[in-house]
Amino acid sequence: MARSKSILGEARQIERAVALIELGARLQVLESETELSYERLLRLYKEVAGRSPSKGQLPFSTDWFMTWQPNIHASLFLNVHEYLNKVAALEEIDAVIKAYRLYLEQVQAQGLEPMLSVTRAWRLVKFVDNGMLTMTRCSSCGGHFVTHPHEIARHYVCGLCNPPARAGKGRAAGALRLGALADEADDAVDAVDAVIPEALAPPDPEALATAAAYLSGLGLRAPARSGSLPA
Ligand SMILES: [Zn+2]
Numbered sequence: 001m002a003r004s005k006s007i008l009g010e011a012r013q014i015e016r017a018v019a020l021i022e023l024g025a026r027l028q029v030l031e032s033e034t035e036l037s038y039e040r041l042l043r044l045y046k047e048v049a050g051r052s053p054s055k056g057q058l059p060f061s062t063d064w065f066m067t068w069q070p071n072i073h074a075s076l077f078l079n080v081h082e083y084l085n086k087v088a089a090l091e092e093i094d095a096v097i098k099a100y101r102l103y104l105e106q107v108q109a110q111g112l113e114p115m116l117s118v119t120r121a122w123r124l125v126k127f128v129d130n131g132m133l134t135m136t137r138c139s140s141c142g143g144h145f146v147t148h149p150h151e152i153a154r155h156y157v158c159g160l161c162n163p164p165a166r167a168g169k170g171r172a173a174g175a176l177r178l179g180a181l182a183d184e185a186d187d188a189v190d191a192v193d194a195v196i197p198e199a200l201a202p203p204d205p206e207a208l209a210t211a212a213a214y215l216s217g218l219g220l221r222a223p224a225r226s227g228s229l230p231a
Pocket of ligand 1: 138139140141142143157158159160161162
């Protein structure tokens, strides 16, 4: 990427960086997506966020996206992202920013915690770009969900149509809440990774119904299945 020479070009870079900081992006995202120097980004971060950026590694594994609730959040974001890419000529990072804002709106309208951080959303798009993740159509409801690329579409059934068996509800909900909070603060991606085994525990039917409702709001036909779960 060539260094931006014009003042307008730089203004655009700063505007992007500010948008990303406000959404809670990690510094590594800003470094990757803008041409501003590390020192300037650091100053900008402190100015906008009112604190120093958190340190630590970026999440590098695709595993998180495969766990039950994260998969639904990630799928929601990616559906919005793909849609935006189809209907608008946006630069890659601007598509991520816009799709992430729409994702937040959708989730918050449902009174849910956003489980997907903007850093993970950005990461997800990279994983899709380099072929490590893709979307597969659910053979039952027809919605498109984040999967590994080798998923056989004819047999694929999504996490809404085929939720994990129900057990240890309170514990799972607690772990998911913890994961969401940690993700939101975005200073503990490692802490989120630590609760992944817990997040794999089955969801509660209420969360399932809510998730189904907001996916259906996106135009994805939601399964009627959630209502038939044991109370
Ligand atoms: Zn399905």
